[in-house]
Amino acid sequence: MALLFRAFYATSYSGYIRKTSKGVPTNAVYGFIQYFFDAISTFNPTHVICCWDMGSSTFRNETYSLYKQNRIEAPLELLPQFNLVKEVVAEMGVPNIGLVGYEADDCIGTLANKLQSDSEVYILTGDHDMLQLITEQVKIVIMNKGRSNYTVYDLETLYTTKQLTPLQVIDMKAFMGDTADNYPGVKGIGEKTALKLLTEYKSVEGCLESLELLPASVKKKIQDNLDMLHLSRDLARIRLDVPVECALNDCLWALRHEAAARKFEELEFGGLVKVLAEVVNG
Template structure:
């Protein structure tokens, strides 16, 4: 019998939690415990999380979290993510509850103040990929820059159990870009959800064309004289912002964190999980743990 390959699933906790909240809140009904505590996001999170673990069969699982809105990126650019509204009130108690549920599965919750979950995921992917296959579970296309020979980025699509699993080949086929070019693309076009502008007047179509022709931002800048006059003027005018936005888009893979493989082996204790599910009145999820 073929030995099952070891792999680690790195979960973008906030991406799953927010998706779960909005997917259920859209009906206008918020699931609560009998004590009135909202749990709709946590309930949905568990369904996404469990399905991914069953689908990809990792031997190890880690969940990464943002630790507040102030990071080194907000120091670099005061408007970074400044367009984000406060989370809905019903979500507030669920930020701690979801981590308790993750812990009940025996899965470490990882987050470092001053950095984003993306940076923790990038660092762990770099740490573990020499010895394990790595799957990154998220809804965030920024993480596609982490795709590597042994790192696949799994993007949650609409509906349960619906994933796009990106390796280098699919990324090239679908986006016409390499992982490194994802960063350069963001430098050129910015990111409206993270609230940084890129080069004013350069859209995705132009940026992808420039990158496929010249390879990188460096390649584009070395060939400015070959660009159409209008495009060249836009880039020259926004050079400083171009470099800043590329830096903001770059996931840091050297965050000062340590998570040992033996701490994240996927062997949940059914009693611990059942007890947490009972506390949160997750009757519909009991069948998951047998």
């Protein structure tokens, strides 16, 4: 979803939105496919899965009614592209995974957790929340601005760049909250204080066990917002036990060239038909 939204806004900011001759908007799908093939050529995966949000209502909204309530509605031109992009992905031979009531992040976390025992997993995203999923076998590929601009995070990179372990990524959100997802964390504690607490006391539990050692102002903030601290941590934690399945055999990357080419021609993606030929020919 992050890639699809990025593709939409990257190509619509000028006011022009790519459409078919029948008036179907396709700019987000076109851009997504460009990102997709760029990542394929960069990382050369043996298997590929795409995970999607399946509506705005999830268990997190039920837990905290204000969760993501600050988000603006998706632009009208993007709405039909949510299903269209899944059609295109399926025609290429890639499984679409999503489950109502959960976010794509939870599906990604669950599948990465399952598949890491048999393979090395790379998660391509624009979302730094995913850094909590890093293990010895799971790496996070963050898409930076521009094409072919990636940062690959493993355990070492995460620690050297952010001074955090994967579990501490969750605890940072517990203290700081997340303005994008609209939950507050501990009011008055920002990134600098949160990082200092986790560096010294390692975790939320470590901080709570050492409350008497904290500066009086920080101690009071935590005590006054204890329920929200725990709630924010729960909202930030990506689930690893979503009831979704995708075995390695089901996601082998083998581009269905003819089916994809037909779909691209239907959507008037002339330039991408040429890209398909390049992918097939190596």
